[in-house]
Amino acid sequence: MSSDREPRQATYRAAVREAIRQAMLADERVFLIGEDVGRYGGSYAVSKGLLEEFGPNRIIDTPISESGFTGAGLGAALGGMRPIVEIMTCNFSVLALDQVLNTAATWLHMSGGQFNIPVVIRMATGAGLQLAAQHSHSLEGWYAHIPGIKVITPATVADARWMLPTALEDPDPVLIFEHARLYNTEGELPADGAPVDIETARVRRRGHDISLITYGGSLPKTLEAADELAARGVSAEVIDLRSLRPLDTRTILDSVARTHRVVVIDEGWRSGGINAEIITRICAAAFHELAAPPGRVCTEEVPIPYPHHLEEAALPQMLEIVKQAEATVAA
Amino acid sequence: MTTIDAALARHLLREMLRIRRFEEKTIELYQQEKIRGFLHVYIGEEAVAVGVMQALTRDDSILATYREHGHALARGIPMRSVMAEMLGKAEGCSRGRGGSMHIFDAHHRFYGGSAIVGSGLPLAVGLALADSLKQRNAITVVFFGDGAVAEGEFHEAMNLAALWHLPVLFCCENNFYGMGTALHRAQSVTDLPTKARSYGIQAASADGMDVLAVREAAATAVREVRAAARPYFLDLQTYRFRGHSMFDPELYRSRAEVEDWKRRDPIPRFAERMVSTGVLAATDYAEIDSAAMEEVEEAVAFAEAGSLERVEDLSRFVYSETDDEQ
Amino acid sequence: MSDFLMPSLGADMEKGVIVEWLIGPGDRVERGDVVVLVETEKGIIEVEVWQDATVESIVVPVGEEVPVGAVIATLAEAERTPPRAAAPAAATTRKSASPSDMRRAIGRAMSRSKREIPHYYLGTTVDMTAGLDWLQRHNAATSITARIIPAALLLKATALAAAAMPEFNGHYDHDQFSPSPTVDLGVAISTRNGGLMAPAIRDCQDQALDDLMAQLSDLVSRARRGRLRESEVAAPTITVTNLGERGVEVGYGVIIPPQVALVCFGKIVDRPAVVDGSVSIRSLMTATLSADHRVSDGHRGAAFLDQIDQYLQKPEEL
DSSP: OOSBSSOEEEEHHHHHHHHHHHHHHHOTTEEEEETTSSTTOOTTSTTTTHHHHHOTTTEEEOOSOHHHHHHHHHHHHHTTOEEEEEEEEHHHHGGGHHIIIIIITTHHHHTTSSOOOOOEEEEEEOOOSSOOGGGOOOOHHHHTTOTTSEEEOOOSHHHHHHHHHHHHHOSSOEEEEEEGGGTTOEEEEOBTOOOOOSSOOEEEEOOSSEEEEEOGGGHHHHHHHHHHHHHTTOOEEEEEOOEEETTOHHHHHHHHHHHOOEEEEEEEESTTSHHHHHHHHHHHHHGGGOSSOOEEEEEOSSOOOSSHHHHHHHSOOHHHHHHHHHHHHHO | OOOOOHHHHHHHHHHHHHHHHHHHHHHHHHHTTSSOSOOOOOTTOHHHHHHHHTTOOTTSEEEOOSSOHHHHHHHTOOHHHHHHHHTTOTTSTTTTSSGGGOOOBTTTTBOOOOSSTTTHHHHHHHHHHHHHHTTOOOOEEEEEEGGGGGSHHHHHHHHHHHHTTOOEEEEEEEOSEETTEEGGGTOSOOOHHHHHHHTTOEEEEEETTOHHHHHHHHHHHHHHHHHHOOOEEEEEEOOOSSOSSSSOOOTTSOHHHHHHHHTTOHHHHHHHHHHHTTSSOTTHHHHHHHHHHHHHHHHHHHHHTOOOOOGGGTTTTSSOOOGGGO | OEEEEOOOOSTTOOEEEEEEESOOTTOEEOTTOEEEEEEETTEEEEEEOOSOEEEEEEOSOTTOEEETTOEEEEEEESSSOOOOOOSOOTTOOOSSOOHHHHHHHHHHHHHHHHHHOOEEEEEEEEEOHHHHHHHHHHHHTSOGGGOOOHHHHHHHHHHHHHHHOGGGSEEEETTEEEEOSSOOEEEOEEOTTSOEEOOEETTGGGOOHHHHHHHHHHHHHHHHTTOOOHHHHSOOSEEEEEGGGGTOSOOOOOOOTTOOEEEEEOOOEEEEEEETTEEEEEEEEEEEEEEETTTOOHHHHHHHHHHHHHHHHOGGGO
């Protein structure tokens, strides 16, 4: 059944798989296309078993041709299908960047409204698995810079399950970034689950001393940081952005109006990252609400190194978030 | 060579002359700064678009390059619509937002007009994939130049089309130059059909300066694509008489070479042949030509009288509109 | 009357320099005629006129830079007769320089040459029988438009010899000789009003014979119509004069500075000659070399002429 009578636990991975599966059962226009999504079962095992269930016309294995198959996905969407293009990781997506930037994002506007492209492009993102510099990027903030596409970052199991169907219904291109370290996490699938919106942020934890704003793979560590802060007497509110383009400015400002202090946690590099956009919007609209300068915890501006201790030093860590939050509260 | 009747001869000549006169006019307008940005004209290559279009139906999909005015006109997009687009007017086929390089027309299944060399090839694969999955009896034709053969996307698309048995006609308009770089300086193997065959794709070459030869080659190719639902590669050898774009002093080729190809101008060549074989009367050319020029003048008047899209609408169509937003 | 404006030739073109007017007041022009050459950052571009008209006046002279959209000439509709042109503005130029201007320019160059370059002269007789025979066979099998004239053989042979012996191919400037890696062969062409031009065929040593022939025809016809581009008139690395067409059997030319050699070919004449111990009629032609003694000497000059001769004996390899 497409939704459960009772809440149940599932992994993020299983939730994504179920989302794809249910979408394909409901709409024969939907198909999955990407490298190793079929016989291999998906490089992150997301599509395991789907080839057997749906056959090779709907679970399409591609050669290593990111630009080729992404463009093909766009073309198929133009031709009336509802493809889910899976690019193995965002690290390889740059080979298809031209199709995303110059076709997916531009065609509707450039054709004067004639050609919308209803495609969903999913990619794994993020670091922390000691995969070294070329396999550890977080480019969702970069993509969020482009008008014409939508960029979402489901962080919870429920969102992994229920944001995808909404993305598939969207007449315009939606990029879904799934942090690689979230696949194994477990969470609750709600009873009577239903498609959710893909443009608003959610308050994951209410608090009144400081707003911790984050998204995607950084959500778990931010929630942990909030727990630690609570033990230290600081009440932190945690906002899960869920969507980077569009950014839910209203929820952000609403939180800041209540806490007057903010720290942004972003696994992208600091300079020019999505963290900068969020902080700028807060400063522009709520400058006088702020009791302290906004803080941010981001990835150090280095290519991600391989050894564990260096990778940890480069990435945002729970204790760093705690420290930055305490500093902002004390300021 | 199959026999050709007067009606078809008039049609082919008319289609080529419409393009020629249109392109000449755009050059004039560009020099007057009424058309801005980049302008890539199709002068010399008319036989290719016109010849290939004869083999297509309205259900087929077409993708082209930034040198696509000829294809747009030959496909049936109204000349005034294309001209207005080039002048940036709201009455243009893309609301004036695309200009010369981005002619789009959903009604005619004309998927642009692209400024990225090679980008149409994977899209063609996708459109054909959709047709194949939906079992729609139609093909996709993608036009590209010899320069695009160097792009990774060309190879990816060819491989995918052959691997997945897709009905794509890959139409290479081989004018022997990718902007300022001659084909032999860009490709280790300049016989382009060889590359197609290396992907297991059927391929043929034809004289792109002879509209009847193009028409025949396209008919054969399209027949194969429809029947076997397999891709086909056409190497149509042609030449652009003018520079790559407006701002091109053509330092990379000799005048003698240009003059040599001009002697094979597809339009007078076809006209002379039709007149000398009695298919057309000697006066037909002038009649068709003056009608073409009149149509061009009318299109210019329409375009110049057109309006500019409201600035307030700048953000429209970044995303699709729901009914209540319109 | 209508204004002829400096056209926009590119997205980022803001201005252009008038390089050469190919028309003057009173000239009739037709739609599509190239009327002026404009220099831009990218190079020289030919500009057409878009109407049938008579040229009224040239407003912007050669050498001046104007912005896009500026009036550079005025035209009158073809049917109306243009008003009597006022005395031409000081810098109005005609299709080609007046004979006296050009003659004076040639004179200055030749005086300088004689003053500065220590010439030496060598001559030889070349048997062109093999060359002409080959040409006849080649041309019989080719279409009229692609036929090759003897001059093409002479140019190619000279180019190959110059490529092999660099002291005859390059420029002498500031007390130094710089040999050129390519042979840009200047071809002396007489123009209608008694003028002389020597435009270059670039990379002549690498040109196939029919390409060379096509370029030669193109250059001659354009030089005679006054439609040569500045870039072609500049910098040959060696020049050939073919006086044979004027009926002259021998000529000794004056080197065009800063070049260091000039080869002169005379008329091909049928004469009796001794070949393999018996007399037969052969087609003979003199070839002379004028060379710069600062760079080469008679010994090398003789070898150079001999090379040309050798190449002309194997026309199929040219």
